[in-house]
Amino acid sequence: MKPGVYSTKYRIDCYHCRADADQMIKVVPQQAQVICSNCGATRIFIPKMAEISKKGDYTPISCYDVWRLEPVAGCRNCGVEGVHDLYVGCNHFTSRCRNCGYTNFYKFNLQYIDKCSIEEDFCDPVVR
Ligand SMILES: [Zn+2]
Numbered sequence: 718m719k720p721g722v723y724s725t726k727y728r729i730d731c732y733h734c735r736a737d738a739d740q741m742i743k744v745v746p747q748q749a750q751v752i753c754s755n756c757g758a759t760r761i762f763i764p765k766m767a768e769i770s771k772k773g774d775y776t777p778i779s780c781y782d783v784w785r786l787e788p789v790a791g792c793r794n795c796g797v798e799g800v801h802d803l804y805v806g807c808n809h810f811t812s813r814c815r816n817c818g819y820t821n822f823y824k825f826n827l828q829y830i831d832k833c834s835i836e837e838d839f840c841d842p843v844v845r
């Protein structure tokens with residue numbers, strides 16, 4: 718696993734197609750994506766900042782219940798592969814290394830309603 722790169726999933730009613738479906742979560746240092754496995758609705762988050770933070774320093778405020786996940790990932794700061802605290806809201810996306818506290822903050826950028834690969838650098842955006 719490359720440091721700062723991981724994927725996980727969260728099963729919940731999709732905000733777009735309303736189906737109870739796995740929401741695929743992919744993280745790379747330059748971007749984070751949440752993709753509905755049923756309809757392909759994709760939300761893109763871009764990095765805002767990264768710093769060492771104490772747990773709870775940043776209380777997410779969101780328009781729906783924040784997803785809390787605990788994926789295992791390689792930390793770009795301390796290099797340890799371990800549990801990260803992942804918070805996904807509608808406007809923000811936060812990933813924090815539990816070992817050293819290194820936290821990446823992403824903010825919502827745009828949304829696609831189509832299948833779109835994180836490996837491709839161009840997709841047709843759909844205005845919300
Ligand atoms: Zn969906």
Ligand SMILES: [Zn+2]
Nearest residue numbers: 792795814817
């Ligand atoms: Zn770390």
